[in-house]
Amino acid sequence: MAMVELAAExxxxxxxxxxxxxxxxxxxxxxxxxxxxxxxxxxxxxxPGAFQNLVEIVVDGFYGLTESISPKSAMSIFPYFMSLFVxxxxxxxxxxxxxxxxxxxxSKEGIIAFLRAGGSDINxxxxxxxxxxxxxxxxxxxxxxxxxxxxxxxxxxxxxxxVGLLEILSIFTNVVSLSFRLFGNIFAGDVVLxxxxxxxxxxxxxxxxxxxxxxxxxxxxVFAMLTMAFMAILTTxxxxxxxx
Amino acid sequence: MNILQExxxxxxxxxxxxxxxxxxxxxxxxxxxxxxxKMLNDRKKTIAEGIKNAEEAAKALEKATEExxxxxxxxxxxxxxxxxxxxxxxxxxxxxxxDTARKQVEQMLDxxxxxxxxxxxxxxxxxxxxxxxxxxxxxKQSVKDIFTAxxxxxxxxxxSKKISKKN
Numbered sequence: 001m002a003m004v005e006l007a008a009e010x011x012x013x014x015x016x017x018x019x020x021x022x023x024x025x026x027x028x029x030x031x032x033x034x035x036x037x038x039x040x041x042x043x044x045x046x047x048p049g050a051f052q053n054l055v056e057i058v059v060d061g062f063y064g065l066t067e068s069i070s071p072k073s074a075m076s077i078f079p080y081f082m083s084l085f086v087x088x089x090x091x092x093x094x095x096x097x098x099x100x101x102x103x104x105x106x107s108k109e110g111i112i113a114f115l116r117a118g119g120s121d122i123n124x125x126x127x128x129x130x131x132x133x134x135x136x137x138x139x140x141x142x143x144x145x146x147x148x149x150x151x152x153x154x155x156x157x158x159x160x161x162x163v164g165l166l167e168i169l170s171i172f173t174n175v176v177s178l179s180f181r182l183f184g185n186i187f188a189g190d191v192v193l194x195x196x197x198x199x200x201x202x203x204x205x206x207x208x209x210x211x212x213x214x215x216x217x218x219x220x221x222v223f224a225m226l227t228m229a230f231m232a233i234l235t236t237x238x239x240x241x242x243x244x
Numbered sequence: 245m246n247i248l249q250e251x252x253x254x255x256x257x258x259x260x261x262x263x264x265x266x267x268x269x270x271x272x273x274x275x276x277x278x279x280x281x282k283m284l285n286d287r288k289k290t291i292a293e294g295i296k297n298a299e300e301a302a303k304a305l306e307k308a309t310e311e312x313x314x315x316x317x318x319x320x321x322x323x324x325x326x327x328x329x330x331x332x333x334x335x336x337x338x339x340x341x342x343d344t345a346r347k348q349v350e351q352m353l354d355x356x357x358x359x360x361x362x363x364x365x366x367x368x369x370x371x372x373x374x375x376x377x378x379x380x381x382x383x384k385q386s387v388k389d390i391f392t393a394x395x396x397x398x399x400x401x402x403x404s405k406k407i408s409k410k411n
Contacts, residue, residue, distance in 0.1 A: 005252075006250055006251055006252065007249075007250070007251060007252020008252055008257075016256065017256050017260070018254065018256070018257065020252075020257065023257065023260070023261075026261070026264060030264065030267075030268060033268055033271070033272065034271065036276075037271055037272065037275045037276050040275075040276060040279070040280075041275055041279060044279055044280075044283060046283065046286065046287060046290070048283075052283075055276070055280060056280055056283070056284060059276075059277065059280045059281075059284075060284060063281075078277070079269065079272065079273045079277055080269070082272070082277065083265075083268065083269045083272045083273070086272070087265060087268060121252065121257075122251040122252060122253055123252065123253060123254055123257040123258045123260075123261050124261050126253065126258060126261075127258050127261030127262045127264075127265060128261075128265060130258075130262060131262060131265055131266065131269075183251075
């Protein structure tokens with residue numbers, strides 16, 4: 001019986017660099033995104049085709065959502081929000097295709113799958129959380145200035161100073177919560193699907209697959225929306241949001 | 245460190261994932277969002293221009309209709325004025341012509357009357373002369389056998405003088 005390891009399995013190494021089965025999935029996601037970009041740029045017209053229309057609806061919808069939450073910084077926040085959503089969603093949904101987690105190399109421990117959900121690798125989710133957090137801080141400094149940004153964390157008032165220290169702590173907890181939430185959900189889904197597929201090959205895994213489709217969408221949306229919310233909060237000047 | 249190893253945290257993989265996402269983020273930003281926003285803005289502009297043009301066209305049409313009505317009203321007024329002027333002028337011309345004609349007729353009548361009078365006078369004169377000549381001839385014929393040539397001549401002269409005096 002195949003087990004799902006907590007860490008992504010290494011398929012081979014390039015020097016000291018380990019090529020894991022989650023990395024191969026991410027490479028496919030990259031290829032899909034690049035193919036989409038090429039296809040879009042090749043056929044972009046004033047009167048859109050089906051693909052362009054779909055992309056325009058999604059982009060316009062997401063931009064409208066960003067604008068409704070942060071009207072002033074929508075243009076800066078939107079690329080992160082949209083890219084995180086698309087990237088995570090594709091990584092989550094791609095792992096539901098046949099062959100993921102099942103086709104691989106036979107080893108002593110069992111089968112080492114060639115492909116595994118990117119979200120089930122903490123390196124992937126942690127990388128995205130780190131980027132989201134750093135981008136949030138950079139955007140905040142760019143938008144409201146370093147003085148105002150630091151005023152959010154440091155104050156001569158002991159109560160505000162304590163709140164500021166908690167805020168600093170929350171930066172790190174945000175990284176942990178963002179990365180582990182996504183990792184936990186996708187990894188758990190991976191485990192459930194692998195287990196159920198080994199118990200019942202047909203029909204029974206279908207509801208779980210459907211559930212994973214929803215989980216994949218929701219988790220991508222949660223990660224992207226939280227990042228957007230953090231960005232919107234931090235790019236709003238300290239006084240605009242109301243006094244402490 | 246054990247927990248991190250357990251979860252498979254690897255600095256190299258972490259760095260690779262960060263770089264990978266940053267590349268994807270750049271590609272999406274540069275080659276997907278930018279052209280889509282440009283296209284959406286262009287389309288918005290085109291639609292806005294279309295609506296603006298349609299509104300302007302509607303306004304222009306309304307203005308043209310108003311202008312047309314104004315011009316028509318003006319033309320009608322002008323036509324009415326011209327018609328009225330023409331009627332007045334025609335009336336005046338007719339009246340003038342009538343007066344001229346009346347005058348001409350009166351003149352012609354006067355002329356005709358004068359001519360008739362003149363002709364009558366001339367004819368009367370002519371008639372008198374003819375009558376005298378006839379009387380002389382008649383006298384000559386009547387007295388030819390009774391009087392001598394000298395007496396005849398005297399009687400004729402006397403008659404002629406009488407007629408001349410009468411005329």
